[in-house]
Amino acid sequence: MGLMSTPDLAPRRTFGGIVAVWVLAAVAGVLIGLFAPEHWRAQWITVALGGCIIVAFAVQLWSGRSQAFIQRMAASSLGAMVVLGIITAGFGLAALVSG
Incomplete structure (x- = not known):
């Protein structure tokens, strides 16, 4: 007898994890823009x-779904x-206008 897997009856939603990473990026970007010196902003944005x-990798692994993992990672x-x-x-345009 072969082992069979059953489909998820109520799979977790994956779009929420994608949007959560976008919100994290927005919060990090605003905090960097407010608190980092101008000449260090590009480096901190990269970080x-x-x-x-x-x-994003942790959130997508936590969701436990292997279907479309690469697409979800790419979207995040x-x-x-x-x-x-x-x-x-x-912030760059603001620096141009104010300077």
């Missing part, structure tokens, strides 16, 4: 993106990069 990728990472990019562009 924040790396942290978001690690958190790319979304965090876009969010941090928009925030960085905003």
Whole structure:
């Protein structure tokens, strides 16, 4: 007799984990923009993106679903990069206007 696996009756939602990483990226970007000196912001934004990728990996592993893992990781990472990019562009434009 072969072992059979049963499908999940109520699989966990995965979109919430993706959005949580985006929110983390937004919070990190704003905090970096407010507290980091201007000449260190780019380095800290890179560190924040790396942290978001690690958190995305942990969140997607915690969900326990192997289906579409790569797509969820890509959505989390790319979304965090876009969010941090928009925030960085905003702070860059603010520096141009005020300076």
